[in-house]
Amino acid sequence: NAGVTQTPKFRVLKTGQSMTLLCAQDMNHEYMYWYRQDPGMGLRLIHYSVGEGTTAKGEVPDGYNVSRLKKQNFLLGLESAAPSQTSVYFCASSARVHEQYFGPGTRLTVT
């Protein structure tokens, strides 16, 4: 089992460009989450999903959109990237909320 995988691992964007981050899990988990991690600020929840076809806003949803068309995939989109979105992005999945399995992360730089 691969667990949780994230694509790409690194990306550099110019301000205003768009991109999609892909998260895939092979554990048949219902819950999936997108977090961003910034120095001194811990893990902040962007959006999450409690099952296929559902999405919900987290703590910092502005500037991001998500989709969960298939149970195993959770996509995070940036429509118009801003320097404030420079961060490390983590995807996680879980069968139980407190037991989340994290991917390796995507390091995004917006110039």
Place this chain on the structure above:
Amino acid sequence: QQQVKQSPQSLIVQKGGISIINCAYENTAFDYFPWYQQFPGKGPALLIAIRPDVSEKKEGRFTISFNKSAKQFSLHIMDSQPGDSATYFCAARGDTDKLIFGTGTRLQVFP
């Protein structure tokens, strides 16, 4: 209050010593308190978790102590080793499908 306050921000411990990380919360609806461990360049991984009806839980050298009346919980790492050097996050689960994370503690264990 949907916050979990974590301290200290960083911690330096000698090999063989005890590392102690503290967290506090306000929301009495929180019902599960996990700790996550993150090594540099990796995603966080669940280390140990506790429910509020238990005052202490031990797994190997890692112990969670829980004080329900004070709304505080802490992670103790006994006989700390250089391999324990990582960032540790406490978290809490409320009456929703998500975790609230603390801001993290960077632990360095020197030989």
